Amino acid sequence: MRFVVRRMGLFFLTLWAALTINFLIPRLMPGNEATAMLSHFKGINPSALHALEVEFGVNNDQNLLVSYVQYLGNCLTGQFGLDSARVPVMTVILRGLPWTLGLVGVTTVIAFSIGTLLGIVSAWRRGGALDSLLSPLLFILTTFPVFFIALLLLFIFGVVLGWFPLSSNYSVGETPSLSVAFVLDVIGHAILPGVTLVVTAAGGWIYTMRNNMVSTLSEDYVRMARAKGLSPWRIMLDYSARNAILPNLTGFAMQLGFILGGSILVEYTFSYPGLGYLFFTGTTNHDLPLQEALFLFYTLAVLLCVLVADFATAWLDPRTRDA
């Protein structure tokens, strides 16, 4: 019970901190959403500035506390204001959300499974072919920036070989439907961005899984299992991997923040119209309400995953419940 309270406490505290940071940024920085947008266009017209300020709800005379409470209320009800095209930010975000959710969700699951499996096998046959091939490869994958891998894949498989489309989420002229042709088209467009994310994300999981496996393999209970003559599969999966996977689960949330960050760059590289691409268009249009709302969405996503991972770890490993 104490565990649940503590975890929920950290969840709400961090959420509150993110909301407050988001509230304070525009107020600590020189200017506000309106002046930031206008400074992008030359020559500030005072009346235009005022009109924008009214629209963004920037009120210089208002009590800070009053606007803070108002802001929290707006965030809870999903009112994030209008973007530069005068469309409610929430509508814009909901349009991009399914694409990012699909791309990041599927690739995270794939990367986690592949990473964990490769980590298990490479620790089991330590120093073997897979292990010695994997470690320099891993080094490259975890060190190279996400966008460089994206650009390389785009160049090799998109331009030189021409196997996959260069950008967007589905072909121009297709209308979204549940037909086989459309689904295949969507998958084809998602492969290059997806592979980039899997390749960059799996590295961390292989690394931790391998190192944890190496240490659990030298535990007494594994020697005991060997002495009993249990099958290698059973020792590998039930005895060693089962105990080694816990830190991978805790690291899941940290990795998710990393993958989400990567997905912004990947979506930009492939012009994939999800939330990450919105971040980029928000940058060029100086769409701060949009960016601030996106920041909150990404934080909430990471926080929810931290919470789920924490509870999963506690469920699997009673020792962590006291912590």
Place this chain on the structure above:
Amino acid sequence: MASPQVFLPGAETQAADQGYRDAVGRLSRAVLRNRKATIGLLLLAIIVLVAAFPGLIAPGDPQAAIYEQQLGPSWSHLLGTTQVGQDVFTQLIWGTRLTLIITVSVGALCTLISVLVGVTAAYVGGVVDGSLSLLTDIFLIIPTLPLLIVLSTYLEGSGTVAIIAVLVVTGWAFGARQLRAQGLSLRTRDFLEAARVRGERRPYIILVEILPNMLSLVVASFLGSAVYTVATAAGLQFLGLGSSNEITWGTMLHFAQQNGAIESGNAFWALAPGAAVALLGTAFALLNYAFDEIANPALRSVRRQRAKSDS
């Protein structure tokens, strides 16, 4: 090293010097003996030389738009030209300097904050530790890149210093957590107890007794932040944020992407600065791996044993 020495009053600075000299000597010997570290150091040295003397390799003004636009690679333009007719190779060479300056200053400032926060939390303990750790945890969970994007959009046009500032604000937490953990494990050691019993003041204990013992972790934390900065700063600039009127590898990538370099047969314009970013990251990461081995003997002995059985 950990043997308690009795210091005479007034010998404090000497003792500090000695402690650091021992630690630095041990570290540099370990670096020179490690193959990964040597390669990383060599790569870094080359990059530093390029940053220091770009004019020797690529004479000419990297900003001068005096050539034909969007040329492919040729002997006169090794990597082609940009959308306004600048030489890409010249930009790549001259862009090294600012890229390196940003990386090193962010790395150093992040490390400074990590040390301050981490060691203070570990040594002082209690409520201070609780609140500093909570702050660290919050900054670790909040996704970095989205926060960075919001901050830099506000600061657009304010130049390199602003970029460095926002990267430091979002990047210090990881190192702080590691240094706190190490500090906690040192806390109960006998030589610190001895210093306390001698009646040394807190700053003295932290600076002279604790820090020299954490030096390898401090260096590792700097290298880790540098790896983070290389990729993150370039990513930000790739999106078009941060000093886009100055030349760095990241801003080169941005203009290449905006002009469809990859699709229009001028792929080196984008791939070359991308590879340069990867190379700089690799240099720091190699050094970082080596420091991991130095700081964590368990990893090292495994590799030694394997190397022996291979030969």
